[in-house]
Amino acid sequence: MFIYTREAHPGxxxxxxxxxxxxxxxxxxxxxxxxxxxxxxxxxxAGTVHRAYGLMPNxxxxxxxxxxxxxxxxxxxxxxxxxxxxxxAAARTRHLLGTAPVMYQTQQVEFRRTDRTRFMQHLxxxxxxxxxxxxxxxxxxxxxx
Amino acid sequence: xxHRTTTPHFDAYVAAGGDLAxxxxxxxxxxxxxxxxxxxxxxxxxxxxxxxxxxxxxxxxVMEFGSFT
Numbered sequence: 001m002f003i004y005t006r007e008a009h010p011g012x013x014x015x016x017x018x019x020x021x022x023x024x025x026x027x028x029x030x031x032x033x034x035x036x037x038x039x040x041x042x043x044x045x046a047g048t049v050h051r052a053y054g055l056m057p058n059x060x061x062x063x064x065x066x067x068x069x070x071x072x073x074x075x076x077x078x079x080x081x082x083x084x085x086x087x088x089a090a091a092r093t094r095h096l097l098g099t100a101p102v103m104y105q106t107q108q109v110e111f112r113r114t115d116r117t118r119f120m121q122h123l124x125x126x127x128x129x130x131x132x133x134x135x136x137x138x139x140x141x142x143x144x145x
Numbered sequence: 146x147x148h149r150t151t152t153p154h155f156d157a158y159v160a161a162g163g164d165l166a167x168x169x170x171x172x173x174x175x176x177x178x179x180x181x182x183x184x185x186x187x188x189x190x191x192x193x194x195x196x197x198x199x200x201x202x203x204x205x206x207v208m209e210f211g212s213f214t
Contacts, residue, residue, distance in 0.1 A: 004211070008155075031189065040188070056171045062205055069181050105177075129154075133156040140156065
């Protein structure tokens with residue numbers, strides 16, 4: 001399931017949502033462009049659900065059948081999630097053999113393409129302002145280091 | 146610090162430390178093993194209200210958050 005949040009990089013073509021109609025239009029655009037078939041749920045304008053889950057722009061969470069958090073990640077790695085879901089499914093049978101879920105924390109590196117061309121193209125699709133603002137942000141990040 | 150949804154300019158958001166605040170908000174959110182926050186949201190397809198608890202009750206729920214970008 002996909003929860004549609006505020007636009008991470010609003011621009012002239014894909015603007016910041018100031019009305020629910022605009023937000024729904026953005027969600028439809030997402031559906032059309034990506035062709036995802038999962039259910040898309042649309043968060044409210046205040047980003048209530050997004051805020052409750054921590055506001056990162058592309059998180060993946062897995063909630064188990066008891067309503068408890070089984071997995072939370074601040075970015076989405078399909079491979080990582082799928083591997084976890086396999087282990088979760090296997091653990092359901094292992095439960096009968098005397099194991100139970102216990103929380104532990106990890107941090108890890110993920111390997112991301114260094115070629116940002118495609119990402120910049122997506123920003124350009126949102127509008128020239130999205131590109132300019134991202135470039136400005138890159139300068140800010142460089143100053144932080 | 147102004148909240149992300151009130152700052153429609155990405156550079157202003159970063160300048161205000163919004164990205165760092167959002168990372169902190171993520172780590173402060175529900176931890177593994179804790180109850181996940183339950184909400185009802187409209188489904189894009191038909192507008193029906195869907196409760197998250199209703200979805201995870203039958204099988205593990207994979208929730209991806211995102212936008213068009």
